[in-house]
Amino acid sequence: MSADASDLSLVRRVQRGDKGAFDALVLKYQHKLVKLVMRYVRNPAEAEDIAQEAFIKAYRALPQFRGDSTFYTWLYRIAINTAKNAVVSRDRSPVEYDLDRNNNDESYDMQGRMKDSETPEGLVLTDEIRSTVNAAIDALPEDLRTAIVLRELEGLSYEEIAAAMDCPVGTVRSRIFRAREAIDRRLREVFEGGLGRAEELG
Amino acid sequence: MNEELDSQLSAMFDDELPPAECELLARRLSRDEYLKARWGRYAIVGAVIRAERGVRLNAPLAGRVNAVLLAEPALAAHTAPRDRLQRRLRWWQPLAGGAVAASVAAVSILWLRTQAPTAGAAQGDSYVVPRPAPSAIAVPSTELANYVVAHSMFSPPVARRNLLSAFMTSEPGNAVAEEPQSDVKIIAQ
Numbered sequence: 095m096s097a098d099a100s101d102l103s104l105v106r107r108v109q110r111g112d113k114g115a116f117d118a119l120v121l122k123y124q125h126k127l128v129k130l131v132m133r134y135v136r137n138p139a140e141a142e143d144i145a146q147e148a149f150i151k152a153y154r155a156l157p158q159f160r161g162d163s164t165f166y167t168w169l170y171r172i173a174i175n176t177a178k179n180a181v182v183s184r185d186r187s188p189v190e191y192d193l194d195r196n197n198n199d200e201s202y203d204m205q206g207r208m209k210d211s212e213t214p215e216g217l218v219l220t221d222e223i224r225s226t227v228n229a230a231i232d233a234l235p236e237d238l239r240t241a242i243v244l245r246e247l248e249g250l251s252y253e254e255i256a257a258a259m260d261c262p263v264g265t266v267r268s269r270i271f272r273a274r275e276a277i278d279r280r281l282r283e284v285f286e287g288g289l290g291r292a293e294e295l296g
Numbered sequence: 297m298n299e300e301l302d303s304q305l306s307a308m309f310d311d312e313l314p315p316a317e318c319e320l321l322a323r324r325l326s327r328d329e330y331l332k333a334r335w336g337r338y339a340i341v342g343a344v345i346r347a348e349r350g351v352r353l354n355a356p357l358a359g360r361v362n363a364v365l366l367a368e369p370a371l372a373a374h375t376a377p378r379d380r381l382q383r384r385l386r387w388w389q390p391l392a393g394g395a396v397a398a399s400v401a402a403v404s405i406l407w408l409r410t411q412a413p414t415a416g417a418a419q420g421d422s423y424v425v426p427r428p429a430p431s432a433i434a435v436p437s438t439e440l441a442n443y444v445v446a447h448s449m450f451s452p453p454v455a456r457r458n459l460l461s462a463f464m465t466s467e468p469g470n471a472v473a474e475e476p477q478s479d480v481k482i483i484a485q
Contacts, residue, residue, distance in 0.1 A: 099315040100308045103322035111372030113365055114326030120358040121336040122309070125343035128351045138350050142357055149361045157371055223353045227344035245310060246345040252312045271306040277341050278334065285337075 101165035134177035144180050148173040226284050230277040242273035309338045
């Protein structure tokens with residue numbers, strides 16, 4: 095199995111002019127990229143802006159992407175450079191001192207979230223999504239929960255999970271799919287009863 | 297929706313689908329909003345399990361990127377004309393290089409020609425008027441001319457020319473001295 099076949103097939107489509115395939119790449123990596131950028135900027139809204147810029151740079155540079163590294167490694171480098179440049183240019187611009195800022199990560203995190211026009215409904219929805227997914231995971235049968243956690247949290251391949259759980263690779267694939275289906279059923283209810291799927295998924 | 301298709305989507309999300317199936321599903325994924333929404337929710341599930349704190353799970357990032365890219369040309373459309381142009385340019389690039397070199401040389405020569413007198417004049421306020429060069433047409437003395445004409449019937453044409461040449465080279469001062477001064481023109485530079 096090619097390590098990057100999925101991303102590469104989407105990348106090739108984008109290179110042939112299919113912008114819809116780039117949507118799929120953004121949807122897949124947006125959270126990872128924002129999390130990565132937040133190592134450089136603490137404010138989530140600023141991190142999203144930088145991640146957006148990184149995605150756009152990546153799109154424009156895709157004709158030069160030859161697949162020597164995985165797509166995410168390549169995107170990762172673009173995001174890091176974009177974040178570093180943003181920090182440098184921000185440091186050169188007049189400093190806005192925040193006298194009320196304290197060093198507590200959680201309180202600053204909340205401050206950043208509230209400062210940047212994040213609506214209370216949006217914050218509630220993020221928390222609701224989180225609690226819904228966690229509740230759905232807790233409700234999963236153990237074999238499904240173990241499979242999805244090993245995949246998403248530990249990043250193991252299906253083959254490694256199969257070895258860890260002492261079952262065929264096909265079973266792992268099925269377990270992960272069924273775990274996702276169970277979680278997704280609950281998650282869809284949140285989105286469909288909330289603010290509208292298109293907005294929430296970006 | 298087809299359960300097998302959803303199962304393939306889940307495997308593709310994990311990079312665990314064979315490349316040939318990935319190609320087919322990528323095509324469908326890029327066009328099918330239902331699959332794309334499900335794909336986006338799979339990403340959210342992963343973000344929650346990894347406990348990516350501070351990341352807004354409902355951030356409209358993909359929508360914002362999509363809105364920016366709507367204004368941009370698709371990559372194939374954007375790059376294809378450039379490729380065509382490069383192919384077209386490839387064969388005459390060496391010729392173009394030679395033509396540029398020749399043009400530069402020609403311009404340099406013309407520039408030097410126009411610059412040379414100006415550069416000389418610009419060296420100082422005073423300048424030297426060169427002495428006029430001796431005229432190519434030397435006029436022999438009247439006496440000698442008469443002599444040659446008077447005796448021309450006794451000598452062949454070649455001998456007459458030799459005689460005249462010998463006179464001119466042995467007595468250049470006489471020849472120049474007989475040039476009329478009014479014919480000398482001095483052109484100030």
